Amino acid sequence: MSHHTINGHDAHVAHHFDGPQHQFDSGKLGMWTFLAQEILFFSALFVAYIVFRYNHPEVFAYAHKYLDVKYGAINTAVLIFSSLSAAWAVRAAQKNQQKLLIACLLTTILCAFAFLGIKYVEYKHKFHIGTVYGCNFAPSETPNGTKIDWPEAPKGQCRALKASEAKIVVEPPKAADGTPLEPGSPEALKAIAEADKNSTSRYSQLPPPNTSMFFSIYFAMTGLHGIHVLAGIAVFIWLLVRAIKGHFSEAYFGPIDFAALYWHIVDLIWIYLFPLLYLIH
């Protein structure tokens, strides 16, 4: 309805649209359709999660302790803040605030990199201690830090985790100030007894069967989410370049709006991933 005045001098309207409003509404509906597809795309992994957790609650109760809630919570805050700056970028474009628009886009990109940086630290630690997907799963320690020795995997084959062959290596007991205690001394024996107090047998500390599935699901879900963050970074860098060139204004801000919608869906999926993976009681 507003195209009477704008259409004449707006170079951004493609020829097959009646006017800016038509173009904007079509783009937005298209974006929402894409987001609907994204939800269905991710729903397959959520189904895997739900079915597996429903059947194996003990695996989730054990394995989630390998994840650090601190990192997950920081990443949640980072993503929420980036969503705020993305929403603000839309507002800035709608109000023709060019500098603010560039600042908001930049903030969103930096937050996305911060998110991936924290994710990298988490992934690196998981590969380091062997809590990875599928048959490579062979954690070198339990969630509370007790070392585990697994038998060598036969060459060219998946490592078979035989719980009966696993050795739990108790670290040399240390005093409160960190200095190693004399092995066999009363203080050392007391420290070992204290460490063993919570477990009924040494095997109770080992991962339950099928724990690798938790990490398969963890890497699939956070990995797919991470790919979406990467794609978001690419899109927002493209928008940043266009914003610096001054392409956007209150008459043309569709790309900013649609990219922000995509970014909010990425945030929204993380809002569910965080409690489902990190916050298991």
Place this chain on the structure above:
Amino acid sequence: MSDHNDKDEKHDEPETDAIEQEETESEESSEESEASDTEESEDEQSSEDAASSEDAASSEDAASSEDAASSEDAAYSEDAASSEDAASDEELAASTKEERAKEAKASEPEPTSAHNNSGDDDHHDDHGHGLSHIASRKVLLGTFGALMVLTVLTVTATSVDLGSSMNLLVAMIVATLKAGLVCLFFMHLRYDKVMHTVVFLTALLFALLFVSFSLMDSSGYQQDIVWVEEAAP
């Protein structure tokens, strides 16, 4: 755009011809509404506060009165727009409370005389922009604050033992509240065409069907799942 106007028109207030693009001024004009001394506007303003807080997702009536509030604000900013500066300028253009109160008073009779609801569309054509709703600073910051509070809440709730299924339920309720806030305010669904909400909910419906059908027989295959070894001794 037109959808939002329709909502506005449903309110029987003379000021309802909103320029959506300028509704953004709502946050600073919250003081104007108070300055214009109408009981109504204060109520609406406070319910707008409610809308941007945690309960927002559920409170439908707060939502509708926010419309009224923002359209009143729009009436103010429309006046400001005609004075050349304020609409295109930064929000802080009218710096002191007194100035803005004056402007608000000046704007009051104008909407009733110069505009009416039926002239809404023409009015929009005059201005030619406002492709979609602009979120106010208050709503954006309120949503952000509520999301952060809920994040702290859900982390804290995990350390409280409510039984594993109860803990899961609490975590999912909080996550759904957060998702609702993101959808309604960051993604503009509150102010947007109903069609977008329909598309979104349709996807959720099919995801739900997917989960339900998958869970129907998932325990039936448990005996076929083979691990490399029997359970640890």
